[in-house]
Amino acid sequence: MVSPVGAVGQPFTRLEGHDKVTGTARYAVEYPADGMAYAMIVPATIVRGVITGVRTEAASALAGVLAVLHHGNAPRLAAGVDAELYRLQEPTVHFRGQAVAVVVAETIEAAREAARLVHLDYDVQPHRTELSDQDPGLYQPGHVNPSYPTDVSAGDFDAGFAAAPVRLDLAYRTPSYHNSPLEPHASTAQWRDGQLLVHDASQGTLPAQELLSRLFELPMESVRVVNAHIGGGFGGKLYVKIQTVLAAMAARVVDRPVRLALTRQQMFGPVGYRTPTIQRVRLGADRDGRIAAVAHDAVSQTSTVTEFAEQTAVYTRNMYAAPNRRTTHRVVRLDVPTPFWMRAPGYTPGSFALESALDELALACGLDPVELRLRNDTTVDPESGHPFTSRNLAACLTDGARRFGWSDRDPTPGSRREGRWRYGTGMAGSSYPARIRPAAASAAAYADGTFEVRINAADIGTGARTALWQVAADALGAPPQRVRIEIGDTALPYAEVAGGSTGLASWSWAVVRACERLCERLAELRGVVPAGGLLVEASSAEEVAAQATLPRFAYGAQFAEVRVDADTGEIRVRRLLGVFAVGRAVNPTTLRSQLVGGMTMGLSMALHEEGAFDDRYGTWANHDLASYHISSNADVPAVEAYWVTDEDSQLNPLGIKGAGEIGIVGAAAAIANAVHHATGVRVRELPVTLDKLL
Ligand code: MOS
Numbered sequence: 001m002v003s004p005v006g007a008v009g010q011p012f013t014r015l016e017g018h019d020k021v022t023g024t025a026r027y028a029v030e031y032p033a034d035g036m037a038y039a040m041i042v043p044a045t046i047v048r049g050v051i052t053g054v055r056t057e058a059a060s061a062l063a064g065v066l067a068v069l070h071h072g073n074a075p076r077l078a079a080g081v082d083a084e085l086y087r088l089q090e091p092t093v094h095f096r097g098q099a100v101a102v103v104v105a106e107t108i109e110a111a112r113e114a115a116r117l118v119h120l121d122y123d124v125q126p127h128r129t130e131l132s133d134q135d136p137g138l139y140q141p142g143h144v145n146p147s148y149p150t151d152v153s154a155g156d157f158d159a160g161f162a163a164a165p166v167r168l169d170l171a172y173r174t175p176s177y178h179n180s181p182l183e184p185h186a187s188t189a190q191w192r193d194g195q196l197l198v199h200d201a202s203q204g205t206l207p208a209q210e211l212l213s214r215l216f217e218l219p220m221e222s223v224r225v226v227n228a229h230i231g232g233g234f235g236g237k238l239y240v241k242i243q244t245v246l247a248a249m250a251a252r253v254v255d256r257p258v259r260l261a262l263t264r265q266q267m268f269g270p271v272g273y274r275t276p277t278i279q280r281v282r283l284g285a286d287r288d289g290r291i292a293a294v295a296h297d298a299v300s301q302t303s304t305v306t307e308f309a310e311q312t313a314v315y316t317r318n319m320y321a322a323p324n325r326r327t328t329h330r331v332v333r334l335d336v337p338t339p340f341w342m343r344a345p346g347y348t349p350g351s352f353a354l355e356s357a358l359d360e361l362a363l364a365c366g367l368d369p370v371e372l373r374l375r376n377d378t379t380v381d382p383e384s385g386h387p388f389t390s391r392n393l394a395a396c397l398t399d400g401a402r403r404f405g406w407s408d409r410d411p412t413p414g415s416r417r418e419g420r421w422r423y424g425t426g427m428a429g430s431s432y433p434a435r436i437r438p439a440a441a442s443a444a445a446y447a448d449g450t451f452e453v454r455i456n457a458a459d460i461g462t463g464a465r466t467a468l469w470q471v472a473a474d475a476l477g478a479p480p481q482r483v484r485i486e487i488g489d490t491a492l493p494y495a496e497v498a499g500g501s502t503g504l505a506s507w508s509w510a511v512v513r514a515c516e517r518l519c520e521r522l523a524e525l526r527g528v529v530p531a532g533g534l535l536v537e538a539s540s541a542e543e544v545a546a547q548a549t550l551p552r553f554a555y556g557a558q559f560a561e562v563r564v565d566a567d568t569g570e571i572r573v574r575r576l577l578g579v580f581a582v583g584r585a586v587n588p589t590t591l592r593s594q595l596v597g598g599m600t601m602g603l604s605m606a607l608h609e610e611g612a613f614d615d616r617y618g619t620w621a622n623h624d625l626a627s628y629h630i631s632s633n634a635d636v637p638a639v640e641a642y643w644v645t646d647e648d649s650q651l652n653p654l655g656i657k658g659a660g661e662i663g664i665v666g667a668a669a670a671i672a673n674a675v676h677h678a679t680g681v682r683v684r685e686l687p688v689t690l691d692k693l694l
Pocket residue numbers: 203233234235236238341342343344345498499500501661
């Protein structure tokens with residue numbers, strides 16, 4: 001059925017935009033409740049050891065302090081559920097910044113001051129925090145995120161590489177990165193009659209509902225989690241974080257609602273970050289640039305608490321053709337906080353390495369870098385041998401080259417100069433999986449001619465609520481102003497997290513099926529809505545499962561122009577242009593924002609971001625937004641994002657691929673390649689800073 005207006009494809013502004021900019025949209029710690037108390041986490045000040053004493057007298061004596069919880073007095077959590085969140089249960093310290101106590105007080109000021117006054121004695125043990133690819137503790141994990149095999153090979157890499165006339169063997173490093181969205185990890189928890197209600201800053205409510213029910217040994221239906229508005233996540237809020245558990249624990253102890261938000265400093269490390277990586281890429285090709293052999297070996301770190309294995313080399317598995325291929329992942333356990341998801345996990349550091357190496361291969365073969373990628377394009381997935389459901393990488397490359405004005409490029413590095421500035425351009429390919437997860441939705445019709453669609457989706461700032469509303473309007477054949485959408489609550493039909501660029505593709509499927517079913521029921525009733533309304537529910541689970549194994553990806557091409565001061569090495573990105581194949585554009589405004597946001601984050605990664613780890617103290621020296629540099633407006637003069645027609649009938653009813661992550665993939669390589677073109681200096685260790693150019 002087609003909407004009278006055709007809402008899909010229209011650039012609607014966000015439904016909640018007015019509420020957000022006027023401050024009426026409520027975030028996790030903005031929900032009012034009678035008797036609200038405030039909690040503050042006390043972080044460990046050692047890296048590794050055992051707590052031998054907790055002195056709480058000074059903190060407890062402060063006016064307004066209600067409780068000081070630590071491993072000696074905190075309520076017991078169910079053991080064996082989640083090692084990361086099993087806090088205040090044991091005296092062990094696994095990493096600096098680990099939550100070792102919580103103060104609850106009448107005001108946030110009292111809680112913060114009292115947290116400072118809690119004194120812990122430790123038996124300090126030596127720590128190891130330095131990532132090295134020579135570490136004797138390197139091991140092969142059972143899988144890498146989310147469930148990929150660690151090592152994959154096809155053909156004979158060693159033989160193919162040895163026989164190739166052009167061979168490159170290159171080493172890359174990326175530092176740790178920190179996703180620190182404007183809204184920190186934050187929760188409000190309240191207990192009433194054995195029921196737990198949590199307003200949670202998270203990319204999905206189901207993980208918290210399930211985890212809290214297990215940790216506190218409650219039936220699932222006794223836990224309700226709401227995340228109506230979320231101030232950004234970037235992967236950091238994909239799973240339950242410690243404040244959710246500690247807010248619920250504190251609320252139970254003081255028998256009052258409790259708000260707990262991490263400080264900005266607490267966002268840097270203890271709750272997750274993108275792991276540093278050490279990567280080796282080997283490329284063997286013929287003189288025409290056709291890749292005969294590719295190997296990508298990646299090393300990353302995890303903690304001693306749980307395993308997080310970044311899928312760094314997975315990008316190389318599906319991107320370009322090559323008969324002989326091998327990818328491996330190794331991990332080492334260090335006395336560091338556990339790394340976590342951050343926008344395009346694996347694909348972000350992995351694409352920096354592979355797309356930088358391809359730039360070197362193009363130069364070695366005397367080929368244009370766009371042409372090199374076109375020569376290694378493929379319609380079948382090199383890993384599985386199955387045809388991609390859609391590809392369009394070539395369309396992105398050629399359209400991007402045309403829009404950017406690539407064709408008259410002189411390939412000679414370091415040959416363009418205007419006054420004190422050297423100029424250069426660079427490019428990279430881009431890709432991200434188009435995954436889909438099952439979901440359910442309900443659709444209701446009312447006698448006043450309005451409709452309501454409900455689904456436990458999450459809008460982390462992407463515009464997902466608005467896009468789903470557009471999808472619903474078209475599926476109902478109704479003007480959008482007669483359709484309401486409800487999301488962000490475990491009381492709504494089942495949907496999984498806003499993560500892995502799966503959100504809209506997954507949720508829209510269930511929304512379409514629920515709306516279709518409602519229309520069928522209405523047709524049976526000849527359009528007459530019963531006085532009490534008409535409600536149906538539908539699930540996409542069976543349909544989603546039926547096509548889970550198809551190789552489905554979004555693609556893109558990134559182009560960058562930089563200038564580099566010939567004397568000081570100062571680097572400026574003048575222009576960043578990306579063209580993407582991301583399926584159907586449901587809302588061009590919010591889609592463009594996602595792509596531009598991802599590209600900007602890639603620019604920030606290329607030039608600015610770097611977790612500066614100090615092994616002596618076992619922590620980051622830069623753990624706030626004053627010292628951890630991110631690109632500011634002045635660093636980002638012109639970012640343009642476009643998309644090509646990308647129809648894919650094998651994806652989901654609307655052919656949606658998801659676009660939250662792909663914008664960052666390849667952006668840093670395009671910029672580093674442009675810096676090489678400008679200066680002749682190849683930087684294989686991010687960020688590209690001026691000291692590396694002089
Ligand atoms: Mo994304 S790192 O899956 O939120």
